[in-house]
Amino acid sequence: xxxxxxxxxxxxxxxxxxxxxxxxxxxxxxxxxxxxxxxxxxxxxxxxxxxxxxxxxxxxxxxxxxxxxxxxxxxxxxxxxxxxxxxxxxxxxxxxxxxxxxxxxxxxxxxxxxxxxxxxxxxxxxxxxxxxxxxxxxxxxxxxxxxxxxxxxxxxxxxxxxxxxxxxxxxxxxxxxxxxxxxxxxxxxxxxxxxxxxxxxxxxxxxxxxxxxxxxxxxxxxxxxxxxxxxxxxxxxxxx
Numbered sequence: 001x002x003x004x005x006x007x008x009x010x011x012x013x014x015x016x017x018x019x020x021x022x023x024x025x026x027x028x029x030x031x032x033x034x035x036x037x038x039x040x041x042x043x044x045x046x047x048x049x050x051x052x053x054x055x056x057x058x059x060x061x062x063x064x065x066x067x068x069x070x071x072x073x074x075x076x077x078x079x080x081x082x083x084x085x086x087x088x089x090x091x092x093x094x095x096x097x098x099x100x101x102x103x104x105x106x107x108x109x110x111x112x113x114x115x116x117x118x119x120x121x122x123x124x125x126x127x128x129x130x131x132x133x134x135x136x137x138x139x140x141x142x143x144x145x146x147x148x149x150x151x152x153x154x155x156x157x158x159x160x161x162x163x164x165x166x167x168x169x170x171x172x173x174x175x176x177x178x179x180x181x182x183x184x185x186x187x188x189x190x191x192x193x194x195x196x197x198x199x200x201x202x203x204x205x206x207x208x209x210x211x212x213x214x215x216x217x218x219x220x221x222x223x224x225x226x227x228x229x230x231x232x233x234x235x236x237x238x239x240x
Contacts, residue, residue, distance in 0.1 A: 121229025167210035
């Protein structure tokens with residue numbers, strides 16, 4: 001697998017951070033639990049080991065093998081075009097919850113084999129609030145030592161009914177999920193009579209760029225007027 005110079009590791013090169021043990025897998029440092037070989041993955045969930053990562057369904061060969069808006073890169077389906085890094089916004093004061101855990105908010109027992117975090121919940125006061133999150137790229141499962149800091153993502157709350165979001169770099173689009181308290185740390189959708197949760201960026205409600213703030217009024221997002229606790233998931237694809 002081709003990786004950027006300096007990222008090609010051998011055993012013993014990889015750091016450990018946030019109580020997560022990393023190892024050298026396919027030439028890159030990733031969390032130990034994510035580095036698979038054949039038979040490591042959950043066959044009952046139709047998982048396969050694709051370039052060192054357990055992935056649902058078969059390893060891909062072309063983009064059409066993946067879901068809507070996904071790309072086939074090194075036999076794995078990726079949220080970003082090949083050659084781009086997947087990036088996520090992350091809080092700096094432990095108000096973030098990694099997708100790989102199963103204790104985010106009150107939605108327990110849910111975990112996702114994707115990079116990223118849900119942040120919050122943040123209480124929305126009756127006056128102004130600014131939430132500034134760091135944007136980390138290539139940082140597998142919150143292990144920032146394996147990635148790089150790309151910029152900041154800022155959410156601004158101006159009561160009674162206006163919320164805006166801006167990315168500092170302004171060189172790439174982003175997609176955003178805003179959950180409002182209770183059971184909303186992840187985007188959800190209805191399948192039959194059941195509520196399903198997802199962290200696939202294609203299911204996020206809003207999108208924008210760093211050059212123009214995304215401004216949401218009560219018309220665009222009615223829940224903003226009654227929101228008790230705000231969850232934020234922001235996904236980016238790095239563009240140099």
